[in-house]
Amino acid sequence: MSDTHQEVTDNSTDAANSVRSREPLKKVAVLSAGSWGTTFAKVMADAAQTNKTGVSDTSTEFVLWARNPEVVEDINNRHRNSTYLGETALPGSMRATSDPRTALAGADVVVLAVPAQTLRAQLSELKDDFPPDAIVVSLMKGLELGTDLRMSEVIQEVLRVPARQVAVVSGPNLAMEIAREEPTASVVASTDEQTAALIAGASTTGYFRPYTNGDVVGVEIGGIVKNVIALAVGMCEGLGVGDNTKASVITRGLAETTRLAQALGGHAETMAGLAGLGDLVATCSSSLSRNHTAGKLLGEGLSLDEVAARMTQTAEGIKSGEAVHELAVKMGVEMPIAASVVKVLQGHLSATDLGPRLMGRQLKSEGEQ
Numbered sequence: 001m002s003d004t005h006q007e008v009t010d011n012s013t014d015a016a017n018s019v020r021s022r023e024p025l026k027k028v029a030v031l032s033a034g035s036w037g038t039t040f041a042k043v044m045a046d047a048a049q050t051n052k053t054g055v056s057d058t059s060t061e062f063v064l065w066a067r068n069p070e071v072v073e074d075i076n077n078r079h080r081n082s083t084y085l086g087e088t089a090l091p092g093s094m095r096a097t098s099d100p101r102t103a104l105a106g107a108d109v110v111v112l113a114v115p116a117q118t119l120r121a122q123l124s125e126l127k128d129d130f131p132p133d134a135i136v137v138s139l140m141k142g143l144e145l146g147t148d149l150r151m152s153e154v155i156q157e158v159l160r161v162p163a164r165q166v167a168v169v170s171g172p173n174l175a176m177e178i179a180r181e182e183p184t185a186s187v188v189a190s191t192d193e194q195t196a197a198l199i200a201g202a203s204t205t206g207y208f209r210p211y212t213n214g215d216v217v218g219v220e221i222g223g224i225v226k227n228v229i230a231l232a233v234g235m236c237e238g239l240g241v242g243d244n245t246k247a248s249v250i251t252r253g254l255a256e257t258t259r260l261a262q263a264l265g266g267h268a269e270t271m272a273g274l275a276g277l278g279d280l281v282a283t284c285s286s287s288l289s290r291n292h293t294a295g296k297l298l299g300e301g302l303s304l305d306e307v308a309a310r311m312t313q314t315a316e317g318i319k320s321g322e323a324v325h326e327l328a329v330k331m332g333v334e335m336p337i338a339a340s341v342v343k344v345l346q347g348h349l350s351a352t353d354l355g356p357r358l359m360g361r362q363l364k365s366e367g368e369q
Helices: 003-010 012-020 035-049 069-078 100-104 116-129 151-159 175-179 193-201 216-238 243-263 274-285 290-299 304-310 316-331 336-345 351-359
Strands: 027-031 061-065 094-097 109-112 135-138 166-170 184-189 208-213
Touching: 027 035, 027 100, 035 061, 035 094, 035 109, 035 175, 035 208, 061 100, 069 094, 094 100, 100 116, 116 151, 116 316, 135 151, 135 193, 151 166, 151 216, 166 193, 166 216, 166 274, 184 193, 184 216, 184 274, 193 208, 208 216, 216 243, 216 274, 216 290, 216 316, 216 336, 216 351, 243 274, 243 316, 243 336, 274 290, 290 304, 290 316, 316 336, 336 351
Parallel strands: 027 061, 027 109, 061 094, 109 135, 135 166, 184 208
Antiparallel strands: 166 184
């Protein structure tokens, strides 16, 4: 473990408390207002309500950009986002707009929660409207097709901002549970300790506990690959297999994720934490997981088009699976589960053949790379 990684992780509580004692943020922009974007805005708005002295503070403005005018009206008039979060009440400090430039104007922090494969195009269109000193927070868990870039890398490349200005939030973040204020822990990663601490402090509530981490690569890879593994586990469930099978896929999926993360410079310890094992278990086990749901539908025999028609939000594993496989091949990392899922997505393998394909592999030691 590097000294930097250890320091950022161990000092998370002190750093978050230090940040929370500073002046509050003036404005937070969130692009866009899906389930996770809206939920994280709620978390930050709740965190801003009470500072460390217990004094109510409503000076921070939270503005969400939503494409759907009905979502904008719902948030502004009813303090709800019923399209994605049902009747969950949203803080009065949150408002929405259909104009992303209005949301961005004067923001201290810009939170990005758009589909991964649309990120580059949207940033390119809006890059001149980003406040130059704003911290950019990625909630996205995807790998860009064609470039194999992580979302933080796309942000830095398009916006031309330094790595220290970018943070990544990841972990077992099932939006609906967090919106209902069910206790959860998460990870805020940045190459800069102060940036990670600032976002952690600005999102600490009685139900949301962020840890900081300097391993941006590991945190992002954990969030990316778990979507592909969740598709595999979902397929197993759709096929009606038992818990032994699903546990085996989750465990070997974690091994695949760890190999890829380490090949890219990430830390094995990160994969054993919230952004690795924690996120993987939540995503592979919950009916609230889009990727688990999509995999289950594929296992039940639905086509990709039929799955897309059933779902209201993007299952990132379907879009990013091919990029994960390409990156693994490029790095010389063996990822048989991910490779098999991609073959199913491409129509070269049926979900029913997934198990026999994996079980028929050559015998070797469990610890062998």
